[in-house]
Amino acid sequence: MNILELHNLKKYFATQKAVDDISMSIPKGSIFGLLGPNGAGKTTLIRMITGIFYPDAGDIILKGKKFDPENDAKYIGYMPEERGLYKKMKIGEQALYLAQLKGLSKHDAMHKIKEWFKRLEMESWWNKKVEDLSKGMGQKLQFVITVLHEPDLIILDEPFSGLDPINANLIKDEIYRLAQNGTTIIFSTHRMEQVEEICNNIVLVNKGQKILDGTVQNVKQDFKENLFSIQLENTPAAISSNAFDIVTVNKQELIVKINEGFKANDVLGYFMNNGSNIVSFKELLPSLNDIFIKLVEGTPTARQFQKVTE
Amino acid sequence: MKKITLIIQREFLTRVRKKTFIIGTILFPLLYLGLIFGTGYIADKTKEDLNIALIDQSGLFKQDLIKSINGNDTVNSIQLVAVSPELIKTSFDSLGFDGYVIVPQNFTWQTGADSLLVNTKKSFGIGALNPIEKKINLMWNRIKRDSLGIDVGKEAILSKSIDLKINNEKDKNANAGIATVIGYVSGFLMYFILLLYGSQVMMGVTEEKTSRIAEVVVSSVKPFQLMIGKIIGIGMVALTQFLIWIACILIIYNVTKTTGNDGTASVMVGKIQQVFTSVNIPLVVGCFIFYLLAGFFFYSSLYAAIGSAINEDMREAQSLSFPITMLIIFSIALMTPAISNPSSPVAVWASIIPFSSPIVMMARIPFGVPNTVPWWQLGLSMVLLVAGFMFTTWFAARIYRTGILMYGKKPSWKEMIKWAFRK
Numbered sequence: 001m002n003i004l005e006l007h008n009l010k011k012y013f014a015t016q017k018a019v020d021d022i023s024m025s026i027p028k029g030s031i032f033g034l035l036g037p038n039g040a041g042k043t044t045l046i047r048m049i050t051g052i053f054y055p056d057a058g059d060i061i062l063k064g065k066k067f068d069p070e071n072d073a074k075y076i077g078y079m080p081e082e083r084g085l086y087k088k089m090k091i092g093e094q095a096l097y098l099a100q101l102k103g104l105s106k107h108d109a110m111h112k113i114k115e116w117f118k119r120l121e122m123e124s125w126w127n128k129k130v131e132d133l134s135k136g137m138g139q140k141l142q143f144v145i146t147v148l149h150e151p152d153l154i155i156l157d158e159p160f161s162g163l164d165p166i167n168a169n170l171i172k173d174e175i176y177r178l179a180q181n182g183t184t185i186i187f188s189t190h191r192m193e194q195v196e197e198i199c200n201n202i203v204l205v206n207k208g209q210k211i212l213d214g215t216v217q218n219v220k221q222d223f224k225e226n227l228f229s230i231q232l233e234n235t236p237a238a239i240s241s242n243a244f245d246i247v248t249v250n251k252q253e254l255i256v257k258i259n260e261g262f263k264a265n266d267v268l269g270y271f272m273n274n275g276s277n278i279v280s281f282k283e284l285l286p287s288l289n290d291i292f293i294k295l296v297e298g299t300p301t302a303r304q305f306q307k308v309t310e
Numbered sequence: 311m312k313k314i315t316l317i318i319q320r321e322f323l324t325r326v327r328k329k330t331f332i333i334g335t336i337l338f339p340l341l342y343l344g345l346i347f348g349t350g351y352i353a354d355k356t357k358e359d360l361n362i363a364l365i366d367q368s369g370l371f372k373q374d375l376i377k378s379i380n381g382n383d384t385v386n387s388i389q390l391v392a393v394s395p396e397l398i399k400t401s402f403d404s405l406g407f408d409g410y411v412i413v414p415q416n417f418t419w420q421t422g423a424d425s426l427l428v429n430t431k432k433s434f435g436i437g438a439l440n441p442i443e444k445k446i447n448l449m450w451n452r453i454k455r456d457s458l459g460i461d462v463g464k465e466a467i468l469s470k471s472i473d474l475k476i477n478n479e480k481d482k483n484a485n486a487g488i489a490t491v492i493g494y495v496s497g498f499l500m501y502f503i504l505l506l507y508g509s510q511v512m513m514g515v516t517e518e519k520t521s522r523i524a525e526v527v528v529s530s531v532k533p534f535q536l537m538i539g540k541i542i543g544i545g546m547v548a549l550t551q552f553l554i555w556i557a558c559i560l561i562i563y564n565v566t567k568t569t570g571n572d573g574t575a576s577v578m579v580g581k582i583q584q585v586f587t588s589v590n591i592p593l594v595v596g597c598f599i600f601y602l603l604a605g606f607f608f609y610s611s612l613y614a615a616i617g618s619a620i621n622e623d624m625r626e627a628q629s630l631s632f633p634i635t636m637l638i639i640f641s642i643a644l645m646t647p648a649i650s651n652p653s654s655p656v657a658v659w660a661s662i663i664p665f666s667s668p669i670v671m672m673a674r675i676p677f678g679v680p681n682t683v684p685w686w687q688l689g690l691s692m693v694l695l696v697a698g699f700m701f702t703t704w705f706a707a708r709i710y711r712t713g714i715l716m717y718g719k720k721p722s723w724k725e726m727i728k729w730a731f732r733k
Contacts, residue, residue, distance in 0.1 A: 050529040052715065070532070078529040084522030089324065100316050101530040145526075 001064075003028040003153055003184045004049065009058035011044050018044040019055075020208035026186065026201070028152075031179050033199035033216075034188040035288075037296050041208040042188050043081070046155055049186075050078045063152065074103040077151035081158045081188075083142045085130045092126035095145055102149040109148070116144045120170065135162045143171055147178065154178065155186045160194060172198065192289040202288070206296055220285040223294070226258040227284040228267060233277035241270045255284065313531045314539045321514070321543025326550060335551050338502075339558070362428065362442055363391040363402055363410035368417040370453050379445050386441035399429070408432060411446070419457045422450055485588035490649055492589055492676035496598055497645040499552075500669045503602060504609050504638055507548045511610040512627060514540055515617030515714070524714045533711040537614050538703070545606050552602060556595060589676050597675050600692065605668025607699040609634060615706035618713030619721050626720045633723070641666035645673045652677045662691045664698030705730050 002025040011019040019041045026032050036042050047053040049060060051069025060067035062075060086094055092113065099109035117123050120140060130138060139162050147154055156175075160168045175198065179185055187199060195202060195216070202219060204212035212219060228244075231253050239246060239254075243266040247255040258267060264281070271278055286294075325331055364371060373390055380387050391398060391405075395412055402410045409430030417423050426446065428439060455465055515537070518524045527536055612634050620626040644666055648657035652674045661671035661683070671691050674683050708730040713721070721729075 047715075052525070052528050073530045076529065078526070080522065080525045080529075082522040082525065084524065084526050086518075086523055087521055097316065097320055098526065098530070101313055101527065103530075 001028050002026060002061075003063060004186075005059075005061040006045075006049075007059040007061070009045070009048060009060065010056045011041075011048060011053060012056055017208045019048065021058075022205065022208070022210050023058075024203050024210060024213060026153075026184060028184055029179060029182050030200045031175065031185045031187060031198055033195040033202035034186055034205070035190065035192070035195060035202055035292065036205040037190065040205045042205060043157070045205065046078070046157065046186070046188060049153075050076055050155060074149060075152045077102075077146040077149065077154040079142055079146040079154075079156045079159060081161075083138060085138065085142065085145075087131040088129055090126070091128050091130060091133075091141060094130065095141075095148065098145050099148050102151075104149050112148055112150070113144075116148060120144060120174075136164055136167055139163055140167060140171070143174070147174070147183075151183070153184050153186065155188070157188045158191075159187070159189075160191070190292075192287065192292055196288050204292065204295060211295055212291075216288070219288070219291065223286045223291045224283070225286065228256050228258065228264065228281065229284050230254045230256060230267070230271065230281050231279040232271065233279060236274055236276055239274075241267075243267055243270060252279075314535050314542075317531070317536060317539025318543040318546065321540050322546045322550075325510075325544065325547045331547065331551070335554050339555060360386045360408045360438065360442055361406060362386075362388050363398060363405070363407040364388050364413065365391055365393070365395055365398055365410060366413045367415045368413050370417065370419060371413060371449060375449055375452060379449055386445070388442065388445055402429075403431060419450075419453050486677070488588050489676040489678070492594065493649045493652075493673040494645075496594065496676065497642065497649070497669050497673035500598070500601065500605065500672050501638060501642045503548050503552070504605055504668065505635070507544055507606060508609045508613040508634070508638075509631075510547075511541055511544050512613035512617035512631060514544065515614050515710070516620055516622075516627065519618060519620075519714050520622050528714065533714055534707045536714075537611070537618075537707055537710045541607060541610050541614060541703075544610065545603055548602065548606060549599065552599070590679070593679060594675055597688075598672060601668040601672050601695070604692070604695045604699055608664060608668070608695065608702050609638065611699065611703040611706035615709040615713065615726065618710040619716075619726055621717060621720065623720070630720070630723070637665045638669075641669040644670050649673050652682045658687060662687060662694060664695045667691045667695050708732075 004026040006022060006024050009019055009022045010017075022041075022045060034042055034045070044053065048055050049067075051067070051073060062072055089097075095113045095117075096106070096109050099113065100106060104112070114123075117125065122140065122144070125133070125137075125141070130141070133141065139159075143156075143159065146156070159171060159175075163171065175185055175187075187195070189195060199216055201215050202212070203210055214222070227247065235249070235252075235254065242259065243262040244256040244258045247257050249255075256267060258264065264283070268278065268281060364376070371390060376388055376390050380389075388411075389407075391407075391410070393401075398405075398410050409428045409432070411426050411428055413426065414423065428442070460468070518527070518536075518540075524536070531539075613631065616627065616630045616634070620630060641660070644656065644660040647654065648660055648670045651657060657670065657674055660666045661674050671683070671688070675688075677683070679685065679688060709726045712729040713726070
């Protein structure tokens with residue numbers, strides 16, 4: 001079952017087609033990566049999902065029903081890339097206020113804040129002000145405020161920026177825990193190694209359009225170039241086979257590209273017949289980083305202003 | 311609705327709990343009174359104290375006449391000096407005089423002189439010579455009286471004059487003096503509250519925008535709810551402050567009433583009671599609360615729109631809010647002619663047109679409803695002001711929802727109006 005479905009979503013600004021006909025479905029309980037270069041339209045897309053912007057065209061289906069920003073706010077938790085809190089307000093009161101705005105009763109909100117503050121060792125912060133916190137502490141607080149009302153869908157825009165490795169792991173563990181409990185997480189970033197580590201599914205947008213959609217495994221399979229790495233005890237001086245081409249030769253490692261119509265066994269067979277001792281053999285899948293660069297490269301690094309006619 | 315209530319609560323409580331609110335509520339009236347009495351006191355203290363020598367060549371100004379005139383007023387004194395004009399010219403300042411007057415030989419009791427010269431080395435303000443002039447004329451009057459053989463009794467008859475007073479048949483208790491004072495106080499109070507709390511709304515919105523909390527909040531509530539919640543919350547703060555002041559005035563009124571009849575207190579009580587009988591206090595306070603809130607909504611929504619458009623730079627705020635601030639200042643400029651003639655066309659129109667009506671109408675109301683301000687004018691003014699603030703709130707909300715998430719360059723008024731009228 002999909003928690004969120006977008007159908008032909010469009011949002012045009014005066015000089016920019018920020019989101020230009022994007023459709024996607026996000027399965028319940030998944031950790032979903034929304035990727036794209038700067039200015040691709042990610043933030044606009046997220047703002048439509050969170051009800052901040054109304055789409056010009058298209059439908060948003062949340063939990064099987066048409067999205068109603070007024071009443072569905074409680075199902076969504078959103079942590080924007082630019083963190084924002086009232087600097088002069090006490091942390092406890094602030095968390096309480098924002099949770100109540102999401103629709104929690106005062107009693108429930110209080111109970112949940114205490115629980116979260118205890119788990120993340122933030123109890124002593126209650127009467128402090130946000131301006132007293134370090135950047136990383138503020139980040140942690142922002143995360144707690146985002147997930148406090150137990151939304152079904154959590155949208156995190158660059159959640160790890162500014163966090164040290166310990167706190168980043170803490171947040172990461174919380175994300176896994178939430179996902180295990182059935183919460184869906186949309187994760188917007190351009191840090192590919194994190195996406196690879198955390199996400200099940202990804203969508204890549206560029207220039208307001210979706211250019212890639214699938215599970216991390218499938219995407220990697222789709223973009224593989226049949227590259228394999230082989231380690232041999234002693235590399236033979238001359239290698240030649242019509243089953244594969246040599247891409248690079250290192251001291252210990254060969255990287256080969258298997259030609260059309262041949263299989264990994266053909267490569268292994270060649271070296272075994274050759275009398276070489278094989279130490280290791282593995283397929284080289286492209287990293288998401290490579291795929292990202294390959295797909296986005298060639299398009300101008302900064303989006304150009306365009307005339308929008310409609 | 312529940313969410314707006316939450317926002318109003320937060321805006322109200324965070325402001326009322328601040329020390330600046332408590333200090334401001336107590337200090338502002340004290341400062342205001344201090345300003346009024348302080349300037350009066352300083353003006354009183356800095357009056358000229360002149361000591362003038364009189365050289366009489368006509369023989370009309372006698373020593374005992376001068377003495378009796380000086381006897382009443384010791385601050386500005388005239389002294390008869392029997393030296394030659396040449397000598398006094400060189401020595402008057404060393405003798406302790408500020409100047410000297412020579413009454414020439416041809417000065418007779420019938421014709422006097424068109425003017426006399428005060429010879430001095432100082433420069434004086436406009437009114438500085440008035441007391442001396444008065445004394446010399448008083449002396450000449452006595453000389454004329456004695457020469458004509460008029461005694462003190464006859465002089466008293468001659469010097470009697472008639473006062474003209476107003477008897478307003480429709481409103482027996484009307485008192486233009488008290489109405490003027492209350493009109494000024496109400497108008498200025500309105501002016502201060504609109505400017506002060508209007509800019510608080512603007513800064514509050516800018517703070518939410520620049521601290522990026524706005525994006526977090528508008529993912530839970532509509533931008534309009536956030537804006538209107540802030541405006542209502544701050545409006546309640548203004549109202550609370552005003553009600554505290556009113557309560558203080560009532561306490562002072564009741565305390566002065568009971569402390570009885572000794573000297574200064576009874577005069578105060580009399581004056582305060584006169585205010586309560588000559589002006590319809592409940593009507594004035596009621597209208598003030600209406601115009602305070604409606605005027606506040608009218609202006610503060612515009613300030614909120616500006617607050618949403620600007621970024622960290624406070625100079626941007628100044629340049630963008632200038633037209634709005636000018637409207638308020640223009641209203642206070644219209645107030646003075648409206649008070650001096652509360653039924654003039656300027657006063658009537660300025661108190662009906664929404665932008666100036668909160669200040670100008672509040673200045674007119676103490677003169678009496680329905681005598682000076684007919685009911686239809688009050689009603690029309692109120693209806694138009696409500697329509698006005700509904701329009702500005704609508705207009706501001708449309709700028710606000712775009713501005714609050716827009717970073718980068720400061721928009722111009724032209725661009726902001728474009729945002730407002732886009733679909």
